[in-house]
Amino acid sequence: MKQAIILGNIITMDEKRPFAKAALVKNGVFAYIGSAEEAKKLAGADAKVLDYGENYVYPGFLESHSHGHLAGDRFIGQASLGQVGLTDYAKYREIIKEFIAKNPQREFYLASGWVENDEYVTKAYLDDICTDKPLFMHTGGGHSMLLNTKALEWAGIDAAYAKKYGYEQVHVDENGEPDGYVCEAPVFEIVPKLPTTLEDAKNYLLAWQDFALSSGFTAVADAGAEVVYHESPKAYHELEKEGKLKMRTYAYMYVTDNIADPKAEIARIAAQRAELSGEYFHIVGAKAFLDGVTEAHTAWQNQDYLDQPGYHGVERFNDHDKMVQLIVEADKEGMSVHVHSEGGGATHFMLDCIEDAEKITGDLDQRNVLAHLHFVTDEDIRRMGATGSIPAVPPLWTAKIPGGPYEQEVSYVGKELTDQAYPIKSFYDAGANVVFHSDFPVSPMMNVKYSIYMAEKRNTPKEMLGGICQPRNVKEAITREQSLRAMTINVARQWHQEHRMGSIEFGKIANMAVFDCDFLHDDIEKVAQANIVATIVDGEEVYKA
Numbered sequence: 001m002k003q004a005i006i007l008g009n010i011i012t013m014d015e016k017r018p019f020a021k022a023a024l025v026k027n028g029v030f031a032y033i034g035s036a037e038e039a040k041k042l043a044g045a046d047a048k049v050l051d052y053g054e055n056y057v058y059p060g061f062l063e064s065h066s067h068g069h070l071a072g073d074r075f076i077g078q079a080s081l082g083q084v085g086l087t088d089y090a091k092y093r094e095i096i097k098e099f100i101a102k103n104p105q106r107e108f109y110l111a112s113g114w115v116e117n118d119e120y121v122t123k124a125y126l127d128d129i130c131t132d133k134p135l136f137m138h139t140g141g142g143h144s145m146l147l148n149t150k151a152l153e154w155a156g157i158d159a160a161y162a163k164k165y166g167y168e169q170v171h172v173d174e175n176g177e178p179d180g181y182v183c184e185a186p187v188f189e190i191v192p193k194l195p196t197t198l199e200d201a202k203n204y205l206l207a208w209q210d211f212a213l214s215s216g217f218t219a220v221a222d223a224g225a226e227v228v229y230h231e232s233p234k235a236y237h238e239l240e241k242e243g244k245l246k247m248r249t250y251a252y253m254y255v256t257d258n259i260a261d262p263k264a265e266i267a268r269i270a271a272q273r274a275e276l277s278g279e280y281f282h283i284v285g286a287k288a289f290l291d292g293v294t295e296a297h298t299a300w301q302n303q304d305y306l307d308q309p310g311y312h313g314v315e316r317f318n319d320h321d322k323m324v325q326l327i328v329e330a331d332k333e334g335m336s337v338h339v340h341s342e343g344g345g346a347t348h349f350m351l352d353c354i355e356d357a358e359k360i361t362g363d364l365d366q367r368n369v370l371a372h373l374h375f376v377t378d379e380d381i382r383r384m385g386a387t388g389s390i391p392a393v394p395p396l397w398t399a400k401i402p403g404g405p406y407e408q409e410v411s412y413v414g415k416e417l418t419d420q421a422y423p424i425k426s427f428y429d430a431g432a433n434v435v436f437h438s439d440f441p442v443s444p445m446m447n448v449k450y451s452i453y454m455a456e457k458r459n460t461p462k463e464m465l466g467g468i469c470q471p472r473n474v475k476e477a478i479t480r481e482q483s484l485r486a487m488t489i490n491v492a493r494q495w496h497q498e499h500r501m502g503s504i505e506f507g508k509i510a511n512m513a514v515f516d517c518d519f520l521h522d523d524i525e526k527v528a529q530a531n532i533v534a535t536i537v538d539g540e541e542v543y544k545a
Helices: 036-042 068-076 089-102 123-127 149-155 159-165 185-193 198-214 232-241 262-276 320-332 344-361 378-386 405-413 425-429 448-457 480-486 489-494
Strands: 003-011 019-026 029-034 048-059 061-066 109-114 135-139 144-147 170-172 178-183 217-223 248-254 281-289 336-341 369-372 390-393 512-515 532-537 540-544
Touching: 003 036, 019 036, 029 036, 048 532, 061 369, 061 390, 061 489, 068 109, 068 198, 068 217, 068 232, 089 109, 089 135, 123 144, 123 149, 123 178, 135 149, 135 185, 144 149, 144 185, 149 178, 159 170, 159 178, 159 185, 178 185, 198 217, 198 232, 198 532, 198 540, 217 336, 217 489, 217 512, 217 532, 232 248, 232 262, 232 281, 248 262, 262 281, 262 320, 281 320, 320 336, 320 344, 336 344, 344 369, 344 378, 378 425, 448 480, 448 512, 480 489
Parallel strands: 003 048, 061 217, 109 135, 217 248, 248 281, 281 336, 336 369, 369 390
Antiparallel strands: 003 019, 019 029, 048 512, 135 144, 144 178, 170 178, 512 532, 532 540
């Protein structure tokens, strides 16, 4: 029997015993929580001791919405533009050229992390960099892409294609020919077709796992496990069989817009669950995109865009009856539906669907997830709690970033709505099971300390982005305890796993993260400077700083 004694300042997230000095682990689960003396008495002579002194031990942190394959690909398989920060097309060119020079054997080139602004670029920009192979430049947010001429030819994007998808999603020049810029559905059609091998996918997932564990996360949700590469679920499964997965992944399988047969689609996902799920990779539901993102003019708003009267965004999955059927069929299989819902119109649509589905299922505890929630009405916040739906909110996105993003939002939806962005406290007040998400790597951070800081301050720490940011919508600030719950026990509940993880309690999986900071009581500026010490999975140290 493997045994370990964990010593430190333990913050359990268990309301009955919130603090302890020691935990005893037997065969990967907690066997005792309490004093160091009692833990030592109960342990066998061969018990390993992990003594973290005056550092703070938390339940392993849980990420409610991320993209594993894409993260690993961006770590080791692409030219990364993310380190540039704000848009700098001259710098982007240097990074892409350097990547091409280092990887002459590649059949195509992908650069990611592009930040859009008012400077509009077309295929000519990429043709200047590379003319003989397909070159794609993907936005950090993942909903837009720029293609060079070779890439357009490879993808079959021509005038007829643009007409089919509409000029909001495939931009064209004065002659009606695609100019290289595409967004939404065409992007999600192109990306899975990019040449990737199963071994590539496995390497990407292992790189992602290393990053997440080194950040204190012991379990994550993959929101659309097939969205980038169709064989990613198989890659997870093979890695688990090989004994290489340490981090648990709860996967939502990608459902295309207005899927023709929701019943058959859920049957497909259920069959994948039976074939591929295990302890460390487990399929829990379906993932759909309702809309795009405000900065790309594609979020489905409740009102028209101010700069484009008569247009309120892209409605991706907008068939009410099909979404109701998808929710109902998922419920029959003990699964939930997880949606990308950025604009207020998308959220209103989804809550209408959930309400109608619940009239059929009678299940008020299906735990369907709405992620991002940029703009939400007071009425829909109330309905989120009433339907038992789960708001996945992004504290890392809450600050007001002047000189571009903030002014852009104001020009699109108005100052009043922009200043009400990203509610969090209101969801708690409505009784909803609030979870934090990072959307990594679509968003460039997955970070415990900054999530806590920004949920309280609604602003970035001074060292980020040169200190230019300002607080936004401060009435939606929440407490430290609420933040910790939104990254531990609440996420476990999202996955119907609260009996197994999310707190340090007897009988639960012994996953922990150790930091040199008391997130509940230390000064908030000290929180922003916290360092990770170790990550523990199944009672064994898998990362040490």
